Structure formats: structure tokens, C-alpha cells
Amino acid sequence: MSEKMLEIDFDKAGGVVPAVTQDYRSGRVLMVAYMNREAFAETLKTGRACYFSRSRNKLWRKGEESGNFQTIREIRLDCDSDTILLRVDQHGDGAACHEGYESCFFRVLDRDGWVISEPRKVDPAKYGSSYGHPAKAGAK
Numbered sequence: 001m002s003e004k005m006l007e008i009d010f011d012k013a014g015g016v017v018p019a020v021t022q023d024y025r026s027g028r029v030l031m032v033a034y035m036n037r038e039a040f041a042e043t044l045k046t047g048r049a050c051y052f053s054r055s056r057n058k059l060w061r062k063g064e065e066s067g068n069f070q071t072i073r074e075i076r077l078d079c080d081s082d083t084i085l086l087r088v089d090q091h092g093d094g095a096a097c098h099e100g101y102e103s104c105f106f107r108v109l110d111r112d113g114w115v116i117s118e119p120r121k122v123d124p125a126k127y128g129s130s131y132g133h134p135a136k137a138g139a140k
Helices: 037-046
Strands: 017-023 029-035 050-053 058-061 070-077 084-090 107-110 113-116
Touching: 029 037, 029 050, 029 084, 037 050, 037 058, 037 070
Parallel strands: 017 084
Antiparallel strands: 017 029, 050 058, 070 084, 107 113
């Protein structure tokens, strides 16, 4: 186990830590996911974001199916050593969100409720049923 992993408190939340992912150039928060030791080690080894999918209970290599991968520019650790900040270059069609938006934070609360604040970059049906969306005919 590397010194880098010993500094992260994976045990506090049952083997995973939150990973906040931010666009390196703009500073915009793209998404929040989780990493376990294995996902962190793969991220360090490959230079691409790898997360741990709690719902699928397996590694989630960002962009593996969609092509919307993230290359790591910088990794930061918070003061409690239990949250990682990934500063990345987002590749693919510009959508970090599985719903086809640039960021997972595409809703803004106004007086009447949640409002979508930006256009979709891509129709999420193109990602297929593994993303929880019905696939379009002819889509991969």
C-alpha cells in the first residue's frame, strides 16, 4: 500500500470516500462520486478518473461506455483526509453527467421548485440501458 493511500481515511465511511470532481480550467463542479482504495490506486496508475459504484458494487471507469472520460490534472485531499478533490480535463462530448449535462449540478432551486439551468450536451439514451435510460434504436 502506498503512502498516498495511507493518508486517506477510507475506513471512516465503510471503505469509500467522496470524490468531488471539478473542471480544471473553469473550476465548475462536474460531479460527486465515491472512491475506494482500488479506484484511487487505478486513478493514480492510469491518470484517468476511476470511481467505485456503490449501486453496482464495482469499479466505475469514467467514460468506459460513454467515451466521456476524465484525465487527472491534480488531486487534493481535504483537512479531515476523508474527501478527495479531483481536478480534471473532461473529454468526450462534454457531458460529465449520465443525464447528458456538462455537470451533474444542472438544477437550480427557484421559488417554484427545481429548474434545469442549462441545455443538455448529449441525449442520454445514446449511453444505453446500463445508464438507466432506454436505448434509442441504432444507439450504442
